[in-house]
Amino acid sequence: MRIALLGCGVVGTEIVRLLRANAGDLAARVGEPLELVGIAVRRPERVRDLDIDSALFTADAAGLVARDDVDLVIEVVGGIEPARDWLLAALRAGKPVVTANKALLASDGAALHDAAAAAGTDLYYEAAVGGAIPLIRPLRESLAGDRVRRVLGIVNGTTNFVLTRMDETGASFTEALAEAGALGYAEADPSADIDGYDAAAKAAIMAQLAFHTRVTIDDVYRVGIGDVTAADIAGAREMGCTVKALAVAERSADTDGISVRVHPAMIPRAHPLAGVREAFNAVFVEAEAAGQLMFYGQGAGGAPTASAVLGDVVAVARNRIAGRRGPGESSYAALPVLPMGRTVTKYHVNLDVTDKTGVLATVAGAFARHDVSIRSVRQDGRGDDASLVLVTHAAPDAALSATVEELRGLAGVRAVSGVMRVEGGEP
Amino acid sequence: MRIALLGCGVVGTEIVRLLRANAGDLAARVGEPLELVGIAVRRPERVRDLDIDSALFTADAAGLVARDDVDLVIEVVGGIEPARDWLLAALRAGKPVVTANKALLASDGAALHDAAAAAGTDLYYEAAVGGAIPLIRPLRESLAGDRVRRVLGIVNGTTNFVLTRMDETGASFTEALAEAGALGYAEADPSADIDGYDAAAKAAIMAQLAFHTRVTIDDVYRVGIGDVTAADIAGAREMGCTVKALAVAERSADTDGISVRVHPAMIPRAHPLAGVREAFNAVFVEAEAAGQLMFYGQGAGGAPTASAVLGDVVAVARNRIAGRRGPGESSYAALPVLPMGRTVTKYHVNLDVTDKTGVLATVAGAFARHDVSIRSVRQDGRGDDASLVLVTHAAPDAALSATVEELRGLAGVRAVSGVMRVEGGEP
Numbered sequence: 061m062r063i064a065l066l067g068c069g070v071v072g073t074e075i076v077r078l079l080r081a082n083a084g085d086l087a088a089r090v091g092e093p094l095e096l097v098g099i100a101v102r103r104p105e106r107v108r109d110l111d112i113d114s115a116l117f118t119a120d121a122a123g124l125v126a127r128d129d130v131d132l133v134i135e136v137v138g139g140i141e142p143a144r145d146w147l148l149a150a151l152r153a154g155k156p157v158v159t160a161n162k163a164l165l166a167s168d169g170a171a172l173h174d175a176a177a178a179a180g181t182d183l184y185y186e187a188a189v190g191g192a193i194p195l196i197r198p199l200r201e202s203l204a205g206d207r208v209r210r211v212l213g214i215v216n217g218t219t220n221f222v223l224t225r226m227d228e229t230g231a232s233f234t235e236a237l238a239e240a241g242a243l244g245y246a247e248a249d250p251s252a253d254i255d256g257y258d259a260a261a262k263a264a265i266m267a268q269l270a271f272h273t274r275v276t277i278d279d280v281y282r283v284g285i286g287d288v289t290a291a292d293i294a295g296a297r298e299m300g301c302t303v304k305a306l307a308v309a310e311r312s313a314d315t316d317g318i319s320v321r322v323h324p325a326m327i328p329r330a331h332p333l334a335g336v337r338e339a340f341n342a343v344f345v346e347a348e349a350a351g352q353l354m355f356y357g358q359g360a361g362g363a364p365t366a367s368a369v370l371g372d373v374v375a376v377a378r379n380r381i382a383g384r385r386g387p388g389e390s391s392y393a394a395l396p397v398l399p400m401g402r403t404v405t406k407y408h409v410n411l412d413v414t415d416k417t418g419v420l421a422t423v424a425g426a427f428a429r430h431d432v433s434i435r436s437v438r439q440d441g442r443g444d445d446a447s448l449v450l451v452t453h454a455a456p457d458a459a460l461s462a463t464v465e466e467l468r469g470l471a472g473v474r475a476v477s478g479v480m481r482v483e484g485g486e487p
Numbered sequence: 488m489r490i491a492l493l494g495c496g497v498v499g500t501e502i503v504r505l506l507r508a509n510a511g512d513l514a515a516r517v518g519e520p521l522e523l524v525g526i527a528v529r530r531p532e533r534v535r536d537l538d539i540d541s542a543l544f545t546a547d548a549a550g551l552v553a554r555d556d557v558d559l560v561i562e563v564v565g566g567i568e569p570a571r572d573w574l575l576a577a578l579r580a581g582k583p584v585v586t587a588n589k590a591l592l593a594s595d596g597a598a599l600h601d602a603a604a605a606a607g608t609d610l611y612y613e614a615a616v617g618g619a620i621p622l623i624r625p626l627r628e629s630l631a632g633d634r635v636r637r638v639l640g641i642v643n644g645t646t647n648f649v650l651t652r653m654d655e656t657g658a659s660f661t662e663a664l665a666e667a668g669a670l671g672y673a674e675a676d677p678s679a680d681i682d683g684y685d686a687a688a689k690a691a692i693m694a695q696l697a698f699h700t701r702v703t704i705d706d707v708y709r710v711g712i713g714d715v716t717a718a719d720i721a722g723a724r725e726m727g728c729t730v731k732a733l734a735v736a737e738r739s740a741d742t743d744g745i746s747v748r749v750h751p752a753m754i755p756r757a758h759p760l761a762g763v764r765e766a767f768n769a770v771f772v773e774a775e776a777a778g779q780l781m782f783y784g785q786g787a788g789g790a791p792t793a794s795a796v797l798g799d800v801v802a803v804a805r806n807r808i809a810g811r812r813g814p815g816e817s818s819y820a821a822l823p824v825l826p827m828g829r830t831v832t833k834y835h836v837n838l839d840v841t842d843k844t845g846v847l848a849t850v851a852g853a854f855a856r857h858d859v860s861i862r863s864v865r866q867d868g869r870g871d872d873a874s875l876v877l878v879t880h881a882a883p884d885a886a887l888s889a890t891v892e893e894l895r896g897l898a899g900v901r902a903v904s905g906v907m908r909v910e911g912g913e914p
Contacts, residue, residue: 191777192774194621194624194629194630194780197621197624197628201802205505205509205794205797206509207509347794349793350618350795351788352784353619353620353782353783356781356782356783357777357779357780357781361778363777364777366776367630370631370776371628371629371632374628375631
């Protein structure tokens with residue numbers, strides 16, 4: 061089984077190391093040796109430190125993919141182009157592909173899946189979500205006899221590290237992000253993580269598998285964690301909650317649509333996801349028959365990602381030797397993705413109000429006008445001012461956000477000092 | 488795809504319900520409808536309440552398995568015989584088998600695997616360990632490119648419920664077991680759970696998958712939780728630990744053997760397994776590249792177990808339609824299973840001693856004579872008596888237990904009031 065590797069950064073280097081260190085085990089598990097026949101990198105002349113035969117390196121990825129002596133292609137370059145062209149060429153030539161490329165899968169996975177199906181070959185991508193945590197295989201296979209209701213994931217290590225620090229040390233967002241950068245948990249430009257793009261791509265991939273429906277990153281509602289304040293974290297704490305950046309894929313209870321979104325949310329401290337600290341990832345799945353499941357581990361890093369890639373390599377190599385194909389894309393359900401306004405959520409709202417008779421009645425009236433039911437309210441007086449903390453029952457997001465808009469202009473309301481969605485409770 | 492179901496108790500009934508409720512989804516996922524053509528039960532005339540066509544029921548399981556119109560066999564009867572004969576007959580006839588039968592797999596799985604391989608058909612058993620928690624597939628496939636170091640599992644809901652209650656309420660073992668029985672978490676005869684037989688079967692199955700080595704329940708060292716006392720729990724708490732009934736499958740660091748065992752152990756409260764409460768199950772996996780992973784969920788019950796069975800049914804039905812076979816048994820490594828005496832563990836030892844000069848030196852001498860290094864010691868005086876709490880560094884279990892034997896006869900030692908292994912820390 062002759063393998064081409066596209067990309068040789070942190071993950072690629074670890075793949076090369078594992079292919080060598082575990083060569084005997086891998087050969088026994090696959091049924092024949094795995095041989096690395098070429099590695100495509102942008103600047104082969106720059107690759108020096110690695111203890112790898114320099115003759116393997118090439119700058120011509122397309123040529124490497126097309127070589128007759130390549131049976132299987134691993135891609136860890138990332139990004140849409142040129143990875144997309146290389147992988148389409150591999151699949152069209154009937155060569156199975158193992159990729160960690162979440163951005164490509166979330167933007168144009170359909171083209172890859174179609175090419176794999178047309179050629180009767182495999183497209184595996186366990187490493188695209190949650191590093192080494194098995195998620196794709198459980199969603200695609202283990203839960204194939206069940207109906208998934210909801211997937212709640214902490215799928216970005218950078219944002220979870222930042223929010224964990226804010227929660228545990230009282231740090232501000234800026235301080236916590238600086239610490240994440242210093243410790244190597246945040247990139248020099250952290251915007252793909254902080255603004256939720258990374259998590260949105262993973263949410264699209266998980267939603268597709270959970271609901272047998274094509275979902276792209278453009279279908280995903282997205283709010284980053286840049287506006288989360290120390291006051292939000294403190295407010296969550298008072299509610300017995302913590303703030304997490306969640307990727308949510310959910311089947312609507314009353315319509316036959318799904319909701320896919322990424323945003324900060326309060327979850328109860330007793331929820332299993334609340335204990336997922338620092339850069340760890342975890343995905344919590346609720347299915348009709350299986351009940352509640354959680355998958356936990358290191359969501360990133362060279363070695364964990366390489367482990368996931370090689371698990372897939374063993375599977376597709378076995379398939380290729382046996383002349384068969386693993387499970388392909390499943391998108392028969394084709395459920396509509398609901399706009400965020402129609403998605404049912406709950407809000408936690410913190411108001412600064414004047415401490416005068418009638419303010420609560422005014423505020424409650426705004427909720428009632430939008431048909432939003434209040435679950436709990438707490439008022440704390442502070443001289444002339446008071447703070448009012450309200451938690452709603454579930455309501456369409458459009459009604460909730462319209463309520464908040466109305467509150468901003470209400471006499472007696474000095475400021476809406478905090479608004480956050482609440483997840484992880486009973487529907 | 489025509490299915491025979493052997494057994495129609497709590498799990499079987501739920502399988503029938505899901506086959507009907509999810510019929511459209513299952514057909515779309517498999518590629519053709521799943522049709523239940525027969526259900527074998529011991530006394531068909533007793534099955535009344537179920538909303539199932541009575542013509543499906545038969546007492547002749549062997550005859551049902553042999554029928555020409557049966558393509559796939561599900562077994563949820565449990566026990567060794569006659570299930571073994573039925574499943575061997577099915578596999579020999581080339582009919583794929585999905586089973587939840589941990590006892591059979593752990594005692595004579597080799598015969599089933601050999602029959603499946605000889606006939607080129609599938610033997611799937613995700614439901615045998617951890618109910619709906621995907622464990623078999625991640626160990627068998629997702630980690631196939633990695634080297635597993637250790638598997639630590641809470642795989643028995645009854646014992647975890649009992650130990651959770653002892654920890655959280657200070658209840659005695661007897662009180663906690665009575666509560667488990669009253670709430671339906673313990674069977675009328677709870678000995679298979681309390682004495683560790685159920686967990687030992689699951690440990691054997693997990694060890695086989697993790698280490699590519701045939702392991703039977705007879706290879707598993709086993710201690711139940713019947714002797715765990717409230718004092719043990721309190722002692723664990725003082726150490727920042729909790730007591731869990733663990734299934735451990737571990738690769739020895741210095742020899743090329745594996746250790747497979749089931750026993751109560753102290754684990755640090757900060758360990759992810761420590762937070763697994765009541766009847767929930769979780770399995771913690773440490774692999775060289777993947778790092779630490781945890782899988783969590785409901786480990787038993789009709790619906791979760793049926794979910795796991797149906798996930799397997801979808802997979803083997805797809806395979807059968809495509810004329811292929813999923814991954815089979817992997818036992819190439821054939822590592823030796825070490826006897827418990829050669830397994831390296833750590834002990835927590837609690838002694839009642841006379842409070843006289845020289846007692847600590849005498850006790851420390853006993854440890855030294857067996858070449859066991861002491862990690863920490865704490866002495867609390869109480870009038871003429873004192874308690875001495877020692878935690879060891881890792882040492883061969885035989886040396887540790889010989890040390891404890893010597894302590895029992897030592898002048899100045901009134902009693903060895905508690906001995907428990909410690910897991911979940913650094914090696």
